[in-house]
Amino acid sequence: MIVSLGDLMVDAYFQIPDRRNPRTDTQGRVELAAGGSAANFAVWIARHGRKSGLIGRVGDDFLGRALVSDLEHEGVCPYLAFDPDADYGTGRVGVIVAADGERDMVCDRRANARLSVEDIPEDVVAGAEWLHISGYVFLEEAPAKAARHSIEIACEAGVPVSIDPAAYSFIQALGRQAFLKLCEGAAVILPNLDEGRAMTGLEQPEDIASCLLDHFPVVALKLGAGGCLGMARQWSGTGTAGISTGVKGLVAAVRFAAAPTRVVDTTGAGDAFDAGFVLEYSRGAGLAASLARANEMGARVVSRMGAR
Numbered sequence: 001m002i003v004s005l006g007d008l009m010v011d012a013y014f015q016i017p018d019r020r021n022p023r024t025d026t027q028g029r030v031e032l033a034a035g036g037s038a039a040n041f042a043v044w045i046a047r048h049g050r051k052s053g054l055i056g057r058v059g060d061d062f063l064g065r066a067l068v069s070d071l072e073h074e075g076v077c078p079y080l081a082f083d084p085d086a087d088y089g090t091g092r093v094g095v096i097v098a099a100d101g102e103r104d105m106v107c108d109r110r111a112n113a114r115l116s117v118e119d120i121p122e123d124v125v126a127g128a129e130w131l132h133i134s135g136y137v138f139l140e141e142a143p144a145k146a147a148r149h150s151i152e153i154a155c156e157a158g159v160p161v162s163i164d165p166a167a168y169s170f171i172q173a174l175g176r177q178a179f180l181k182l183c184e185g186a187a188v189i190l191p192n193l194d195e196g197r198a199m200t201g202l203e204q205p206e207d208i209a210s211c212l213l214d215h216f217p218v219v220a221l222k223l224g225a226g227g228c229l230g231m232a233r234q235w236s237g238t239g240t241a242g243i244s245t246g247v248k249g250l251v252a253a254v255r256f257a258a259a260p261t262r263v264v265d266t267t268g269a270g271d272a273f274d275a276g277f278v279l280e281y282s283r284g285a286g287l288a289a290s291l292a293r294a295n296e297m298g299a300r301v302v303s304r305m306g307a308r
Contacts, residue, residue, distance in 0.1 A: 002278060003053040004053070005055040008039040035093060038056060039071065040271035042071070055120060056119075057116075092108050130282045132278060162277075165179070220291060226257075232252045252287055254288045270298070
């Protein structure tokens with residue numbers, strides 16, 4: 001089973017017209033959908049025929065129960081704790097989608113912020129094929145401890161760990177070295193360009209990936225409209241027509257251009273990218289094939305509204 005750990009949310013998408021009526025109603029569109037970075041990842045894994053599980057925390061409320069039902073419908077095994085405190089109900093996100101597909105998000109983490117070491121099913125982590133961590137768990141002390149506990153269990157059991165850093169602003173506030181310390185033990189790091197810059201203090205993608213390779217065996221850097229760049233300490237896999245590859249010593253580098261697509265909404269593209277990479281890399285497909293799958297899945301998500 002490929003297990004993810006982290007946030008589970010209800011997403012509310014607001015498509016707001018350019019002109020609004022002050023102090024009264026404005027006609028627009030509001031869509032509700034199941035979301036959360038770790039949950040999105042888990043759903044994509046299950047949709048591609050692999051056994052998938054999610055560790056997290058939701059409110060003991062109708063939203064939490066609806067999200068559990070949705071996960072089960074998608075084929076994801078939910079290992080979720082229910083928070084009984086009404087003040088810490090199920091997490092929710094307001095997503096304001098712009099005309100160019102970019103989005104601003106207002107996050108209300110609620111129960112996600114109270115994930116604890118006691119919520120971690122240690123046997124599930126130790127018996128997993130792969131553990132994926134959504135970096136949002138590092139935002140608060142208790143979930144961060146739960147994530148570190150899970151990483152330590154995974155490493156002791158020989159389970160590979162991947163991490164999506166999730167929020168460059170948090171990395172900047174915490175500091176690069178402190179954040180890297182939280183990520184110790186991960187085999188694969190999956191940042192976007194802003195997160196990579198925050199983690200290294202560098203600007204250019206090649207420099208960022210090379211620097212991160214000092215801390216992680218495999219780096220898959222998301223570049224948005226610029227595609228993606230991967231580096232690994234050991235070469236595994238072969239080049240494919242149209243792929244730029246280079247080998248320097250024991251380091252392999254692969255870069256893809258962005259897959260052609262019309263950008264409608266970028267929400268969840270990184271989660272799908274992560275899932276695509278792990279789907280391939282976990283079965284030994286190699287760096288190039290894993291990046292190709294990740295690139296394709298990320299492009300598919302941005303071509304329509306919603307994270308899934």
